[in-house]
Amino acid sequence: MKTPLYTALSQHAEKKPYSFHVPGHHNGDVFFDEARVYYEPLLQLDVTELVGLDDLHHPTGVIQEAEDLLAQLYGADQSFFLVNGTTVGNLAMVMATCSTDDQILVQRNCHKSVFHAIELAGATPVFLETEVDNKLHVPTHVTEETLKHAIARHPNCQAIVLTYPNYYGHAADLSKLVQTCHEAGMIVLVDEAHGAHFVLGGAFPPSALSYGADVVVQSAHKTLPAMTMGSFLHLQGERIDAKRVKTWLTMLQSSSPSYPIMASLDVARAFVEEIKEKGQVNEIMRGLSKLKDQLKRIPHIELVESDSLSNDPLKCVIRSTRGLTGYELKKVLESVDVHPELADDHQVLLIFGLGKMRDIPFTSIEHALQHSESLLIGMEHRQIESASIEIDQQRQGMEAVPFEEAEGRISAESVIPYPPGIPLMIKGERIEADQIATLSRLLEHQVHVQASQVIKQRKLYVYIEEETR
Structure with a gap:
């Protein structure tokens, strides 16, 4: 080749x-x-x-x-x-x-x-x-x-x-x-x-x-x-x-x-x-199916797929059957050095490779899931991270307001959970109540969010519309 x-x-x-x-x-x-x-x-x-x-x-x-x-x-x-x-x-x-x-x-x-x-x-x-x-x-x-x-x-x-x-x-x-x-x-x-x-x-x-x-x-x-x-x-x-x-x-x-x-x-x-050229796609598919079958046999998790769209076989979404959020499930996996791509409120996303990967520690995952409650309680609290994107508070035409006062205001910055890097709020977009609620949940789960530092104080930068009329 x-x-x-x-x-x-x-x-x-x-x-x-x-x-x-x-x-x-x-x-x-x-x-x-x-x-x-x-x-x-x-x-x-x-x-x-x-x-x-x-x-x-x-x-x-x-x-x-x-x-x-x-x-x-x-x-x-x-x-x-x-x-x-x-x-x-x-x-x-x-x-x-x-x-x-x-x-x-x-x-x-x-x-x-x-x-x-x-x-x-x-x-x-x-x-x-x-x-x-x-x-x-x-x-x-x-x-x-x-x-x-x-x-x-x-x-x-x-x-x-x-x-x-x-x-x-x-x-x-x-x-x-x-x-x-x-x-x-x-x-x-x-x-x-x-x-x-x-x-x-x-x-x-x-x-x-x-x-x-x-x-x-x-x-x-x-x-x-x-x-x-x-x-x-x-x-x-x-x-x-x-x-x-x-x-x-x-x-x-x-x-x-x-x-x-x-x-x-x-x-x-x-x-x-x-x-x-070697016609190896079917072999790859068999390997991916075997891997997913092994995951299915682990107690306390389930695999989830869309039933209305085509699903990429390299992507695997897993959920807890014991009531853990995706963020909590991700922490459990990370406790045994299994690092998924991302988590959300409901699930965790795994991305597989186009070939044989190292053996997955299924036994360790199963053990961690069995003891997830004590594991999560015992985890040391980590400070919420946010990107160091600073906005001058004195910049004309914007102000930082508490979350509860931000609904209906125009966002002066983009607020981006990462991954996946899809903006939750876009600069210039009116902020809605459900966006604030989602952001609050993300911060509670210590999800990495790219935004200005005021987000640590549960504040958002918004435009002062009275000054722009």
Whole structure:
């Protein structure tokens, strides 16, 4: 299986070259001894734009070859390696399609990076409410009826941003949505962060590219064996200006892109391609089924799936049958060093890999669940964490108010539980009672929330509307 970039890097490292260039560790010769044992092999690949290793921002050699192989695998007209995660892909695709005062349709449960992109572009979002899965109690997808109603009210929208699948792996059929948007003259942008593996087919849902989306961004590091921050961006069709997207990627990404991350993307593509060529998808499915069967045999938990949408087999949602919230169940699992992806009020989300993983300590999990009550009582209370995003209290036009006074006010900041990174409250949005109630529950369960520090005092920043009239 071809891995042009990784092969070029490994061949360069095998020559034991002398480094008189950046980065400052000089192929690992200069490094902190205590950390060397973990970093040393990787540092040999951590180089810069040397002869034969190409340039991400103007690829003509091995990076271009690797990206061409990526496009061939995914059936895209053009594909790009991203070293700043799907975040930079979302930023680039929105800013390439929208300008100041343009309207753009946005699925309400989009990732925070989409809202950041819209703010940077100066565009105006038109929110599309999503359906809610009755079994998992999480937002899922936009219906065709909701979309057509929004287009009728806002016929001049330039583009639409859809999230597919949702964080829990629920994948709705996008064919009619894409067709409706294209008929209305809109560019379809899809954040497919959790669907980079859908290209494998079989029991996996279809890729958004197969539905005809114009731009699709995928987090290869989420479900493929790529390094963190490694993502793909795919283009197809004539509706999107490829040069404009590429320009924004060049402007938004580091001018010193990580070669280990790029090489891991090259390797991840080869990994997926090999699975397809060797017909190993069914074998992977059997392994996933066996793993879920073992989880089902553990007392005091149950597996939960949507019964109305396609479910990604790599996602597994478990619940306590003894009345534990998802947050409490997560703490129980973490007590035996089993770390899930996220928790919510009801359940915990596990993400499996595309291959054999280390043996799971089922016995330890079972024991921890049997003693969950005493375990949770005995856990040391941890201070609620929040991101250090500071807003000047003297900033004109906003004030911090207690939660109980925030209902009906316009939020002056976004409040984002992380993960999943979907804003609970969006800057510029009127705050509703149920949002405050949800935030209170999150804080009670010590969920990590990205917001200003005043949230620790159960306060929110809101705009002073009297001063803006």
